[in-house]
Amino acid sequence: MSERTDESTRKDTDAPDAPTAEAVRAQLARILDSSKLQGSQRRRDLLSYLVEETLAGRSDQIKGYTVALAVFGRAETFDPSADPVVRLEAGRLRRALDTYYVDADEDDTVRITIPKGAYVAHFEWLARGEPLRSADNRIQSATDGGEDDARSAGTDASRWPIALNSGARRTGTIALLLAVALLVVAALSWLWPRVETPDVADAYGPVIMVLPFEALNPDEETRLIANGITQDVIHDLMRFPDLRLYSVQASFRENAGADPVALGETLAVSYVLRGNVQSDPGKLRLRAQLVDASTGEVIWSGGYDRAPDPNDLLGMRSELSASVATALGEPFGVMNAATGRRLAARNAPSMASYACVLRAYEYRRTFEDALFVPSLSCLTEVVVRNAGYADAWAMLGWLNLDAARQDMVPVEEHPAHLAAAQDAASRAVTLDSGSQRGFEALAALAFNEGNYAEAERLQREALALNPHDPEALAQLGWRLAARGHWDEGLPYLEQAIARSADPPGWYFHAISVHEYLEGNYADALAAAQRSAKFGSAIGLSLAAISYAGLDQMEAAGDELAMMAKAWPLLARDPAAAYASFQVDDQIIAALLKGLHDAGLVLPATTNR
Incomplete structure (x- = not known):
């Protein structure tokens, strides 16, 4: 992006009919107090800096480098070609300002803009009775203003990066799944027009x-x-x-x-x-x-x-x-x-990028093998096409973590996927300091590494961003329970279930385990079945254990057979499978005894 300073913007405050500095600052205060910028302190700081520097007559000093150091705390070694934070935030700020003026009222007297091509603020009186832009003009590309953002929703499947090695998988259909994924998402990119409306800048969705x-x-x-x-x-x-x-x-x-x-x-x-x-x-x-x-x-x-x-x-x-x-x-x-149904029916204007995020949600709801490869491949393409889409980066972090943690790829590939997960989740938070999904992915990665205190801190930060989100509640509750903190963890899970219209099966795992440990086998089974109905291997294992506790051995054997098919590692080395989720050793020991009682032949040694 050019760093030039337009002469027309440099002299705004010198023009006889330009708004006064007092009027500009009053308008700035109104904008900063509005909901358009309340959710992003970075954008608030950026707008304040650009306005004050322009008013001070230092327009020629407003460069991407100086903005990065003054507003975003970057070091003097900052390289704008490697770190697009200024370009991305400036694009989002432009969209937030456009949105603000859609709702301009009689108290708004000055229009503040940041014209493209520079980072200098421009001020003009807002004419009374000025018509609002038409609906057509209110529709903008969500990637406007960032050179590293989307180019076009259309893409040719031949240019897709293949995110996964086609080696050993749980099924032999990996190549077919990838081919289907490429064709489907390429079709989505062409068939769904890119229609964006202004509010809540930089989000993609309904x-x-x-x-x-x-x-x-x-x-x-x-x-x-x-x-x-x-x-x-x-x-x-x-x-x-x-x-x-x-x-x-x-x-x-x-x-x-x-x-x-x-x-x-x-x-x-x-x-x-x-x-x-x-x-x-x-x-x-x-x-x-x-x-x-x-x-x-x-x-x-x-x-x-x-x-x-x-x-x-x-x-x-x-x-x-x-x-x-x-x-x-x-x-x-x-x-x-509802949006997923509309996209599937191809009758709604939306973005293929958002469709990929929805697909990733569906995978993480059910953990169905068939959804994993299309979801990961689709997200990998999205972040190439829409480099500023924080939620896509966050979900890419989650799926790369699952690739290793859920044994979706060969063991030798686990380190590469974990590194990719860390990079993607960090990108999400760098792009959007309020990215709830980004903080949740970072929390999951910290937990996976055994850094339980940091995982809890990050997850509580995610929950603070949205205390109403059942997913954020369940993540915190599950991790606390998995480490044996039942009294604190279970209430979070119960809140998540109560607030969710159709809770995912994994919300019930820790509840089932706790009921089993308490000897309440019927209640443990009822919770396990809420997960097992989705085909969850963990849910099936808990159902088998619960049936054994109820002395229903034939049913326990059926559950074990389905568990082994769903996740062979859980049948081959259950201790390693449970430990991959950082479950407390005492809890794992109890689960292993339950599996043995259900009829599973345990290995002499475990790969812990």
Whole structure:
């Protein structure tokens, strides 16, 4: 990218009709206080620096190198060709500013922009009555502004990097799976147009508009509660990295009864959330619906009743909004499931890149072998095409970790995949300091290396970014339980299960183990079966152990046979398989005894 300083931007503050420094700083304060930049301190710092340096008359000194040192804390050895942080953040900042001015109101008097080709701020008066850009002009490429970002959604399968060696795998169909993956994703790239809407810059995924929740009672208190819940739901949904939302201001410009299909046509909205609030004696009722804006079909509805507490109305609002946001936004929730169906049906404008992330979620939900190679190959292509897509890097980190930890590749390839996992997860956090998925991948890698304290710290940081996400709760709970901290770990897992509409099977592993250790074999079996139904080898092993505890040996043998087919290592060397997840030695010893009781012949020695 050129580092030139445009003369037209250098002299802005000298022009007689240019905004005053006071007006610019007032506008800067408004922007920094808005939701568009609240989620990224890096972008806030970048905007403040560029504005103040321009106002100070130092436009000619604003270069990528100086920005990297002053804003992003890079060392004097910073090499912009190797580290694109300034270019990427500048592109995201430009999109955030564009989004902000879509919702400009009468208090916004100055337009602040960062014209492409330089990092110098430009100021101009915002004319009263200036029309908002059309819906067509509001649609931008999510990769605009970064030279290392996407080139084109279209790609030729022959240019795909093959992410996996075609050596030994659990099945002999690796070449066929790769070929299918290449053809499918190449087709996705061509068949799904790239439609992006502005809000929540640098995220890829479905676009949602939350309409103002309707107050069904005429009193002012119910109206205020309905408005508050609307705002809370928008803010809670924004915590989920896979979703993009129109802002509070944009939502409240629409009528509660607005036509979702019309919004889909004019604003490129994928889904519309609408609802109502009603106060009955001793009860506050919230009803919400998610509507597919392409068809008008109601794809989800939920109802929540709470006893109003006059002393804690904010707490009640927060609880209600969190319930709605979690149901929609969790990785395995309503929104991603609906978007996956739309992509599969090829009837929705979206990105092949996001489709790859959804595929990776589905693999990590079920751990089906057939999904692994297409998911890893697809993500490998995505980060070449969209180098700034933090969530794709994070999921690539997860899948490379699984390649080694789940024994998906030959043992000699494990170190290379673990190194690739570390690099990918680190990239995610470097690209986006608020990348929840990135922190979760780093936490998993630290745990895999036996650095349990660092893993817990990183996972708690991920959970702090989104306390409503069941996945973040379950990751923390599972790791605590795996190290024997049952009293702290199990409540996190129970919260994750309670908040998830359809929890993945692995959420139940530690619960099954704990019930087995307590001698509650029926409860252990019930939990194990929630995982075994997905074909999980760990779930099948726990079911076999539980059946043995119940003295149902034929059923235990059936589970062992399916376990051996699902993951041969677990039958051949169960101690090594369990230990690959850093499970506490005492827990492993108990599980080995359970497998022996179920009829598994244990090896004389284990590869621990």
